[in-house]
Structure formats: C-alpha cells, structure tokens
Amino acid sequence: MAGLTLDLIALQLFTGVALGAVYVLLAIGLSLIFGMLTVVNFAHGAFYMLGAYAGLFLMTQGVNFWVCLLLVPLLVGGIGLAVERVLIRPLYGRGIDYPLLLTFGLSYVIVELVRIGFGKTGYPVDTPELLQGAVDIGVGYFPLYRLFVIGATAVILFGLWLFLERTSFGLIIRAGARDPEIIRVLGVNVRRVWLVVFGLGTGIAALAGLLAAPLQGVIPEMGGPVLAEAFVVTVVGGMGSLLGAVLAGLLVGIVVSITSLFAPEMAKVSIFALMAVVLLVRPQGFFGRAGLMS
C-alpha cells in the first residue's frame, strides 16, 4: 500500500465517476423501461453491445466519431422500436416473466448474430483524435476521454430531464409510469408511449456502448457482465426511479474503482456486497416504491 496518496484516491474517484457514467446510462434505460412497461429487459446488455459494434462498423466505413454519437442511438433505438412492436407487444397483459424470458433469449440471438457477422474475437477501438491524451485536473493527470464520457453523460441526463419535465410527452411518461389506466382514459394511446420509451431506453444503452468502446474495446459478450452490474444499480437506486439510477450508478462506479485500488480482486464482488447491504437496510432501494412487484 506504499505510495497511496490522497491525490491518487481523488484520481481514482474520478475514474469511478467515469465508470459510473456508463452504469448510469444503462440503468436509466432499464429503469425507464421497467417503470413504464414493467418489462425487465434482459436484452439491454445486447443493445449496449450493438451500440459499440455499430460505432465500430460505422467508423471503419469512415464515419467520424461525432456523427456516430448521433447515428448509433438512432440506429439501435430503431431496432429497439422494432423489437418492442413485433416481439414484446404481444406479451403485454401476461405475467412479468414472459417479456423477461423473451428478452433473455433475444440477447443470445443478438450476441450470436454479432459473432457471425464480426467474429468471436474482440477489437480495440481507437479513442477519437480530439480526445486523446490526458489533462491536469488539479490532483493529477486524467485521461481526456474519460472526462468526455462524464461530460457526455451529464449532457444526456440533462436532455432527458428536459424532455421528461418540460414536454407534454414527458408529462405523459411521468403520469403513465404511475397510472397507465388514467392516461388511456384521457385519450393517450399508451402503446405508442411504450413503444417510444423502449426505443429511447435502447437508444441510450447503445450510446453507453459506443462511449465505453474506446475504454475497453468491443467483444460480442461485453453486454453480459455490464448488464448484471446495471441491474444492481437499478435495484440499489430503486426499480423505476431515474434519480435513483443516477445516484446508484455513480455510487457503484466509485465503489468499484476505490475497491480496485485497495483490493483489485474484490472489485467485482464489491458491487454485490453493496447491493446486499442496501437491500438489507432498504429493500426497495434508495428511491423505489415498496411493493412495486405485488
């Protein structure tokens, strides 16, 4: 443990926030979809992976990173729309386990298709030229790209907040998550809302995948572990709560990176230990409503 300074811990804290940013983006989509559609989306990790691969593919075709940031969520969000419309919609009105099993199976299909298309081995992804290098953030040098991931996440969250709080469609989503019946009576085609929310959630997952790609490269199975961690984040934050997803995502990111500083082999386990502690003290998570599933 020699050489452990406050600066190093502070730096690791920033690394944790960058890691947490990816969790936040994933968890917010999961939470949005669960809160609105009561669908536990096990294909969310596959959409994250698709986002990373779509970015890689477009970039090898000469599309630049900044355009990808726009194209990838639209493309994968579009696939999400089709999945909701064709596969998930027929399952509404059945138990919560039907869409869960469907999306679970779907994730295998998507991963297999990517293996067929791009091969089983992974690829590294270049950090965009403009974002290479490191900057001094006062406590030491920090990779510029990670700083960018944090900033991009903040922008996405702010945009989402504006959309939910300031638009009529956002009002419909907020009301519909609490009482879908009443918005139908008030003339809203709730199926259309569910469709859009699913597309939005998968689009944000794809964006998270694209942002994560330069940090860790791409591989067909990259969605699996990160999905488990994103589920932990939604559970800790409270199922269906967006604020909970944001705070828990950052917390989990920080816990992982601080743990890996002191005991690297414990880093992955620390996530689940955190979840266990939170669930013992507060079974509904930070901002969840008790008895949501009953």
Place this chain on the structure above:
Amino acid sequence: MLRVEKLNAWYGSSHVLQDVTLEVNRGEIVCLIGRNGAGKTTTLKSIIGLIGKTTGAVSFEGKDLLPTPTHARFALGLGYVPEERRIVQGLSVRENLRLGLVASPEKKREAELIAKMAETFPRLAERLDQTAVTMSGGEQQMLAIARAMISGPKLIMLDEPSEGIMPVLVDEMFELFRSLKHSGTTILLVEQNVELALGLADRVYVIDQGTVVHSGGAKDLLADPEIQERYCSV
C-alpha cells in the same frame, strides 16, 4: 346520445353485468343508483373502456364504442371521473390539469383553459404548483372533475364524486353539475346518496345484482319509498 344495449361484462370468470340497457339523452343528468357492488362502477368502466371483456352494444352519438380503443373514446367527447379520483400523485395540480389536455385538440389553448378551471375551482387556483398529494380528498375530487372537464367533453361520467367529502363541498359540487348542465354538458352520475342524486337528476336507473331493475323520472322515484327501500338501502 349514449345508448347501452344488453351490456354484459366480466371480471375474469365472474359475470358482473347482465344485459344492462340504458340511455342518456343530450343535456340530461342521468343517475345510476344501487347498492355497493351492484354493478354501477362496472357500467361506467365498460362505457369508457376499462373492462377487459364486454359484449352487447354501446353507442355514443351513433358510434359503436365497444370495438373502439379506450384512448379513442376520449376523442369522441367522453369524459370520466373515476372512483377514488385517480389523481396522479407526485405531479402538481397544474400538471394533472395539463394531463387532461395532452391528447386533446384544445391543447393549444392550455394556458387559457387552465386559467378558466382555476376560476371555476378557486380551491385549485391557490394550489396550482403544489403536488396533488398535499390536497384534501375534496380538493382532489375537484381536481379530478376539472381534469375531465378541461377538454370540454360532451358527456361526462362521474363515479361517486361525493364519497368521503365534506357536505359543504358536496353542495358546491352539485351546484357545479347544474351549471354544467345549463352550459350543455350531459352528465351520467353514479351516486350512493340517493336523496342527493334524486334531487339533481332528470332520470334514474336503479341497478341491482348487475342488471337494471327500475328506471324512471327522478321525481317519480322520490315518491316511491318502496323501491328506494328495496334496492338502495345499504
């Protein structure tokens, strides 16, 4: 205006409405009365489209309602104030009112219509930016009525609006129904309080065990204590 013919409805396997037939004419206040569990709420829910399985025929201004999706019934001019109000908790009073307009062509007049509702319901005016949870039951009921009224429906259906509300507020509310009627809105009201209902309504249907057992003018029923006794006493 609204015509219900041989309406049957099921909750799962239990057959809760059997051949309910009733009619509401333009400009009328029609009241459904009957005991708890008689089928009044189910009748309204079937008309608005919240019951999974229904048969028979329901038409509104000549349009067949049962095959029409719930959200499209709103567009035909049906307003609904559900039992227990169903105010969306966590949203402000203003947002709940806006919710009444999100799917309406009147949405572009939102600010004007919210101001109009605030004038009609002074109690809401003071609380527009508070969350709805902080309000009393009576205030929440007013909000539920305002939310249904704001888009200007042709027919408004209310499920026991007086339940659990202070008598002073109930009087205020019934006065509002009278003025709504004068301004041309048709009302279908479910009410437990028979005396109140009969004082307000033009015509009455008595529902018992899922079927209509009596219908007639409100005044006639008021003069018929036997029917009141048989079907309406708790």
